[in-house]
Amino acid sequence: MREFYIERFINSSKLAVLEDGKIEELIIDDKVSNISVKDVYSGKVVKLLKSMDACFIDIGNSQLAYLKYPKNKKIYENDRLLVQVIKLAKGDKKPSLSLEISLSGRYLVYIPDNSKLVFSNKIEKKEEIDRLKKIMEEISPSNQSFLLRTNAINASKKEIKEDLTILLDRYQKIEKKFNETNDLSLIYSDSNSVDKYIQEHLNRDLNKIVYYDCYENRQIRNIVKSIDNSYLDKLEKSNSIDVFRDYGIENKIEKYLKKTIHLKSGSWFTVEFTEAMTIIDVNSGKYIGHSNYENTIFRVNKECAREIANQIIVRNLYGIILVDFIDMKDEKQRQEVIDIMIKYLSKSSIKFNIHGFTKLGIMEISRRREGNSLHSYYFDCNKYVKEAVTYSINYIVDHLERKIIHDIVHTKNNNLIELNINKEEYDFIISNRPMVFGDFENKYNIKVEINKI
Known part of the structure; x- marks a missing residue:
């Protein structure tokens, strides 16, 4: 029995995928991180190191990223380029970029620079490959820049065509925005991996999607409707604001830390x-x-x-x-x-x-790396040595938000929430997330009072 559980906090959106009560996958969208894999940027070449096959690209606010020097294209310093993030920064290494843009849909991946039709390795049956090839020839006879994803197995011509139209339109908007501005900035972000995962994995095998009815979650209904109205009965609104704690997900996550x-x-x-x-x-x-x-x-x-x-x-x-x-x-x-x-x-x-x-x-x-590890979200070091482990600002802020939710539900004067925080922890929060207490107040319509202990 497969189930999805969604948590939307100040720090992040999380999706726990459970199979027969066990976590099979955990998707975390870090809202604080300013760069995500598959983001598309308008960037400028600021430095060329041809001897190292390296270029350094300013993608806005003097953020530098690495691009391997392309063999099939001449580029020069100060050139503006449309680039996509393929790897996040790690330690001293800068984010890595690619000139090849790829946009993922439910059934297709659109790669404008590609010149052939490609099939997922998991589409193995010749009959299915032939069926999908025929569909693509009918709906896109002159454009073969697509990869058929595993989800395309048994998908109808109508479903694939709708996906194709969305991807082509998305790329046209990216190109238009790039051509209309000289700014170095984010052009397109596909960073909401929680909603994207739901869109790509919603099928008959899924038993339910459990979520709290907040502003951020209301788009889930539209995602489900866009796939199949019959899936609407899989949506289950929780009475609890803290879905992960009340459904035991948070305790299950502890095992993976x-x-x-x-x-x-x-x-x-x-x-x-x-x-x-x-x-x-x-x-x-x-x-x-x-x-x-x-x-x-x-x-x-x-x-x-x-x-x-x-x-x-x-x-x-x-x-x-x-x-x-x-x-x-x-x-x-x-x-x-x-x-x-x-x-x-x-x-x-x-x-x-x-x-x-x-x-x-x-x-x-x-x-392959896609996003950050669970460990890097919850801890500030890359070791499991007990003496060296320091909880991250993400862990501390998540913990405070759970405390606030608990007090809202269980205290009579739930418009005023008191938080007891030791001075060292308070200083750590303020130096890393100075606006977080204001974010809590705005999100839950409360007043937060800090008691330093």
């Missing part, structure tokens, strides 16, 4: 971060499942593989991931563990590659 994950069998694994990679170490623990040692180890590894894949998706881990499974000598067993990882990692649309086992028995995985 821990360093050590214990499984029912008694086995466990740890998740460690370094600057270059994520390391996951499997331990059999108290598991005693079979008299044969090799079979016992095999069962532990299979159980951990399923949970590790889920942890990777929900935590949104990316880059290089090394998994130190308990050593297996049997190649068939190793391959079966790889197959399990592929099966469960494929539940997310984010691209990944399993490179196999090293000679030391460590599984190598690489996963």
